Amino acid sequence: MPPIEVGSTSALSAINARFARASGTASQQTTSLAAWSDSPTVDASSALDAGSVPVDTDRVAEIRKAVENGTYPVIPTQIADAMIAAGVLLRSHKE
Template sequence: MPPIEVGPARAIGAINARLARKAGGETLSGANGVSTEKQAAPAVEKSPALDPGPAPVDTDRVQVIRKAVESGTYPVIPTQIADAMIAAGVLLRSGKQ
């Protein structure tokens, strides 16, 4: 396999504003008084089939836990935390959910 050539390394420094304008498709406002002009973004059609909907969060339970943590009464059991971390790692490696 042939070697991959990356090209010459450049010194780290400020970006070239002219290149940033070309890549971003807009002019940047700066000390020279250039105004910001954005180009219209291309329209993207979103499929409702890909919408995951709202996150399944039990807000009442979150409030109870938050109050317990703030008051210092939330039980922190290191062995249960470790077991859950190990189980999560096993699930990630096995691919079964």
């Protein structure tokens, strides 16, 4: 395999102030800023709005209470089956 050639590198340093300064006079800069603020705004489409999340708050409260009391059933085989199924679903869509 041929070697990879890397060009010269320079050390990282602070930004040179002359590059950071805006060009033009103060009046030109003010004019360009005023033109920018007069431009129309972009309205977001409601089609991209996900809306509210459908959450059954009663069920969530019931599960939280069961976890706090230690009565929530944890079945390792069901957890393992769900993890395997999720992995199979993720792999099947990448083909």
